[in-house]
Amino acid sequence: MNKASRLFWPTLVTPKNAVVKPTEQLSRSQKLLTELGLVKAGSNGTYQIMPIAQRTIDKCIQLVQRNMQAAGGQKISLPVLTPAQLWKKTGRLDGDISEFYMVRDRSGKQFLMSPTHEEAVTAMLASAAPISYRQLPQRLYQIGPKFRDELKSRFGLMRAKEFLMKDMYSFDVSLDAARQTYATVTAAYERFFRQLELPFVRVEAASGIMGGSQSHEYHFISPVGEDTLLQCSNCSYAGNTEVFGNEADAPSTCPSCQSAQLSRVRGVEVAHTFLLGDKYSKPLGATFLNTSGKPEPLVMGCFGIGITRVIAAALEVLSTEQQLRWPKLLAPYDVCVIGPKAGSKEQASAERIEHELLNQLAQICGAEQLLHDERKELTIGKRLLDAQRLGHPLTIVVGAKATQLEAPKLELHTSGSEKLELEVAEVLQLVTQHEQHKQQLLQSQLEETNSEQQQEQKRFGHVH
Amino acid sequence: MNKASRLFWPTLVTPKNAVVKPTEQLSRSQKLLTELGLVKAGSNGTYQIMPIAQRTIDKCIQLVQRNMQAAGGQKISLPVLTPAQLWKKTGRLDGDISEFYMVRDRSGKQFLMSPTHEEAVTAMLASAAPISYRQLPQRLYQIGPKFRDELKSRFGLMRAKEFLMKDMYSFDVSLDAARQTYATVTAAYERFFRQLELPFVRVEAASGIMGGSQSHEYHFISPVGEDTLLQCSNCSYAGNTEVFGNEADAPSTCPSCQSAQLSRVRGVEVAHTFLLGDKYSKPLGATFLNTSGKPEPLVMGCFGIGITRVIAAALEVLSTEQQLRWPKLLAPYDVCVIGPKAGSKEQASAERIEHELLNQLAQICGAEQLLHDERKELTIGKRLLDAQRLGHPLTIVVGAKATQLEAPKLELHTSGSEKLELEVAEVLQLVTQHEQHKQQLLQSQLEETNSEQQQEQKRFGHVH
Ligand SMILES: [Zn+2]
Ligand SMILES: [Zn+2]
Numbered sequence: 001m002n003k004a005s006r007l008f009w010p011t012l013v014t015p016k017n018a019v020v021k022p023t024e025q026l027s028r029s030q031k032l033l034t035e036l037g038l039v040k041a042g043s044n045g046t047y048q049i050m051p052i053a054q055r056t057i058d059k060c061i062q063l064v065q066r067n068m069q070a071a072g073g074q075k076i077s078l079p080v081l082t083p084a085q086l087w088k089k090t091g092r093l094d095g096d097i098s099e100f101y102m103v104r105d106r107s108g109k110q111f112l113m114s115p116t117h118e119e120a121v122t123a124m125l126a127s128a129a130p131i132s133y134r135q136l137p138q139r140l141y142q143i144g145p146k147f148r149d150e151l152k153s154r155f156g157l158m159r160a161k162e163f164l165m166k167d168m169y170s171f172d173v174s175l176d177a178a179r180q181t182y183a184t185v186t187a188a189y190e191r192f193f194r195q196l197e198l199p200f201v202r203v204e205a206a207s208g209i210m211g212g213s214q215s216h217e218y219h220f221i222s223p224v225g226e227d228t229l230l231q232c233s234n235c236s237y238a239g240n241t242e243v244f245g246n247e248a249d250a251p252s253t254c255p256s257c258q259s260a261q262l263s264r265v266r267g268v269e270v271a272h273t274f275l276l277g278d279k280y281s282k283p284l285g286a287t288f289l290n291t292s293g294k295p296e297p298l299v300m301g302c303f304g305i306g307i308t309r310v311i312a313a314a315l316e317v318l319s320t321e322q323q324l325r326w327p328k329l330l331a332p333y334d335v336c337v338i339g340p341k342a343g344s345k346e347q348a349s350a351e352r353i354e355h356e357l358l359n360q361l362a363q364i365c366g367a368e369q370l371l372h373d374e375r376k377e378l379t380i381g382k383r384l385l386d387a388q389r390l391g392h393p394l395t396i397v398v399g400a401k402a403t404q405l406e407a408p409k410l411e412l413h414t415s416g417s418e419k420l421e422l423e424v425a426e427v428l429q430l431v432t433q434h435e436q437h438k439q440q441l442l443q444s445q446l447e448e449t450n451s452e453q454q455q456e457q458k459r460f461g462h463v464h
Numbered sequence: 465m466n467k468a469s470r471l472f473w474p475t476l477v478t479p480k481n482a483v484v485k486p487t488e489q490l491s492r493s494q495k496l497l498t499e500l501g502l503v504k505a506g507s508n509g510t511y512q513i514m515p516i517a518q519r520t521i522d523k524c525i526q527l528v529q530r531n532m533q534a535a536g537g538q539k540i541s542l543p544v545l546t547p548a549q550l551w552k553k554t555g556r557l558d559g560d561i562s563e564f565y566m567v568r569d570r571s572g573k574q575f576l577m578s579p580t581h582e583e584a585v586t587a588m589l590a591s592a593a594p595i596s597y598r599q600l601p602q603r604l605y606q607i608g609p610k611f612r613d614e615l616k617s618r619f620g621l622m623r624a625k626e627f628l629m630k631d632m633y634s635f636d637v638s639l640d641a642a643r644q645t646y647a648t649v650t651a652a653y654e655r656f657f658r659q660l661e662l663p664f665v666r667v668e669a670a671s672g673i674m675g676g677s678q679s680h681e682y683h684f685i686s687p688v689g690e691d692t693l694l695q696c697s698n699c700s701y702a703g704n705t706e707v708f709g710n711e712a713d714a715p716s717t718c719p720s721c722q723s724a725q726l727s728r729v730r731g732v733e734v735a736h737t738f739l740l741g742d743k744y745s746k747p748l749g750a751t752f753l754n755t756s757g758k759p760e761p762l763v764m765g766c767f768g769i770g771i772t773r774v775i776a777a778a779l780e781v782l783s784t785e786q787q788l789r790w791p792k793l794l795a796p797y798d799v800c801v802i803g804p805k806a807g808s809k810e811q812a813s814a815e816r817i818e819h820e821l822l823n824q825l826a827q828i829c830g831a832e833q834l835l836h837d838e839r840k841e842l843t844i845g846k847r848l849l850d851a852q853r854l855g856h857p858l859t860i861v862v863g864a865k866a867t868q869l870e871a872p873k874l875e876l877h878t879s880g881s882e883k884l885e886l887e888v889a890e891v892l893q894l895v896t897q898h899e900q901h902k903q904q905l906l907q908s909q910l911e912e913t914n915s916e917q918q919q920e921q922k923r924f925g926h927v928h
Contacts, residue, residue: 007538008540010592040592043575044569044573048543049540050540054538054540054541055539058539074518075518076513077513078506079506079507079626081510081611081626101567103566103567105508105565105625109507120512124512128501138472145608147545149569162544
């Protein structure tokens with residue numbers, strides 16, 4: 001079980017008037033994250049992740065991984081350092097390179113601290129003997145740090161210079177097959193966002209620097225979003241105004257159905273997918289052997305989810321000015337338990353109830369998902385305030401009313417600041433429901449996945 | 465379940481005479497890893513990890529994490545980029561800096577691609593208001609890439625320029641308390657190495673560039689090791705000859721008991737621990753408030769395990785010229801199942817047995833731990849050769865003998881190339897034993913941990 005008194009949680013000692021760097025535009029959730037000591041600003045747009053926030057990152061990584069593996073993904077690791085030479089071959093060093101961190105090794109050879117890995121992964125496939133059409137599709141993903149020396153890093157974790165990404169690269173025999181992969185992987189993306197229970201929109205996007213023939217972005221809707229999105233309420237069209245060059249050039253009627261019911265919302269981009277075609281495989285010579293044994297360029301896609309960005313954006317959408325709120329599957333802890341203050345007259349009897357409660361809760365949600373705030377030197381009120389600011393889905397207070405002889409009651413606080421006075425059995429039932437809801441969110445994915453995998457097996461069945 | 469035909473495993477198509485870079489000294493296990501397509505050499509001493517090896521890395525990370533959390537560790541993430549300014553303050557840019565990758569951002573500010581994070585973590589603690597003695601000890605760890613521009617990278621993954629490390633930093637109120645932490649964390653290290661079931665030795669080491677008052681290295685014993693170690697068979701002394709400056713200056717009698725029974729072995733360093741004292745906290749101003757409310761420098765330790773290095777070294781110790789061998793807890797898969805060849809006369813009946821077997825195995829070890837080599841276009845012999853080179857702990861062949869009416873038999877191959885002909889029930893029993901052994905390895909840790917945590921709670925009990 002996690003004990004609050006042992007937690008490294010620098011807010012506990014940070015003075016109230018701690019300085020937030022004035023050059024940095026912080027949204028409300030990013031301000032809260034920083035003030036609460038969950039992340040600390042490092043140097044110039046980098047961030048240090050403290051233990052409570054790290055738990056959320058690890059949960060997010062696990063959830064993304066489940067979905068990537070369900071979509072046929074295999075995990076790999078590519079080095080942070082990519083030879084600049086490879087990027088010269090694809091032409092990506094020809095334009096503005098001021099956002100790239102470039103570094104030379106002791107021999108003078110130049111590398112990028114990779115902002116993305118199309119070149120690296122494609123060169124890796126090119127360096128092996130050509131793969132057979134029988135072994136395609138291949139979908140390779142990794143999770144690791146990426147680097148972008150932004151002119152102006154903003155909104156804290158949301159747009160940091162060093163950030164955590166899941167990037168997947170797919171390889172197919174044809175544009176048709178690549179479209180199938182694109183459909184499978186983007187279905188996994190939508191499942192992931194549904195599991196976060198957040199409103200999101202998929203929009204047509206400019207392919208930009210990646211190139212390729214098709215591209216979509218996934219956005220959470222939020223006023224802090226940097227992008228302006230168009231949504232048609234008459235048809236399914238949704239697009240990023242970037243596609244039209246200047247935002248002012250974006251149309252006022254739907255480019256798809258011509259209706260005038262086109263509204264604008266702000267969005268935070270959390271994922272981006274590209275159908276790349278042979279843009280990278282051709283210059284880098286990554287081929288497969290077709291059914292006649294002849295080499296052909298691999299047809300590629302790439303699929304990115306910003307892990308730290310998803311978390312920052314989710315907090316931005318859900319949180320209030322004063323309290324963080326988390327997607328259920330990403331909350332650092334499911335339940336926080338606050339016991340009696342030391343020296344209170346009910347201390348001994350309340351502690352017995354607390355002890356029994358903790359055992360029962362550990363059975364229901366696992367000891368790892370529990371935070372026991374046993375800082376008994378603090379009042380219940382002070383600890384409850386911390387718990388509410390951290391936004392635990394459920395906070396249980398074992399106070400004076402827990403020890404009354406007639407109808408003893410616990411306090412249950414939800415992250416929505418709802419306060420209920422309940423018997424122990426009722427509290428346990430609500431915690432059980434919370435865990436069941438989490439399981440259902442995970443399960444719904446598995447069921448979809450199984451039927452998808454069966455379909456894929458049928459589709460590729462002929463090659464086995 | 466994992467299917468061999470879908471695996472991204474570039475060896476399947478790599479020509480037999482693939483070029484190994486002649487500048488690179490590769491040990492036998494590293495040669496095998498490369499030839500088998502489990503890792504691919506990237507540019508100049510970096511490595512790309514392919515899916516099979518990635519499974520081992522993820523298992524190693526999980527195992528290290530369990531042990532770090534059992535030792536009171538809390539996970540954090542520090543940026544790869546550390547401001548060079550911090551390293552100037554601690555004097556670590558005064559000497560030879562040719563091994564550091566240095567990079568400038570768009571404003572000209574200089575950063576290191578961190579080879580280690582003492583400065584970063586200490587500055588982070590210094591930037592918060594001083595922590596109270598009540599909140600100590602704190603033990604913070606992370607797992608991520610580190611960078612060292614070695615003059616000569618060698619032995620593949622064993623000494624790559626970009627490598628994966630678990631690094632923990634500890635903060636205590638006094639040297640005595642820091643020694644307690646040192647004992648707790650090094651006990652977790654020894655537990656980890658015992659779980660790998662590999663012979664290891666802990667030796668006194670030179671503190672070198674890290675500084676501090678005490679330092680130990682953990683080595684696997686291997687002829688490919690770069691270090692020469694002294695071991696006394698009369699007492700418990702063990703040391704690295706580096707401590708004596710030149711290897712030739714190392715004594716021939718034990719520095720501890722003066723006996724002449726001092727032998728030399730070669731070792732591969734896989735972990736390094738340091739009692740740092742205030743070497744970093746003093747120049748960077750990281751203090752805590754003592755019982756009188758006065759600031760005092762934090763007393764630090766640091767503790768590194770090279771994740772990729774542990775794996776490479778374990779393979780080096782265990783493998784043969786022709787076959788990889790893995791620590792049980794780190795093998796990519798527990799069991800590989802090879803079914804009949806397509807078109808063989810027993811195909812249909814053997815496949816029914818195979819199908820049933822796979823279901824039963826999935827119950828015993830979990831579908832994720834199974835590799836089904838269903839490349840039916842290949843002979844059993846060819847697939848068995850692949851399985852033996854990959855070194856699965858257990859490989860089960862469902863061949864012609866599985867379908868004979870009287871006493872049907874499966875073939876079970878262990879990673880030691882032992883071959884047994886067994887009934888299905890016997891095979892399932894051996895797989896069950898294998899899984900039980902794995903569970904015991906994990907469990908032994910938990911029991912030790914619980915009693916240690918209780919001791920620690922007693923020790924620090926007074927501050928709560
Ligand atoms: Zn429309
Ligand atoms: Zn001795």
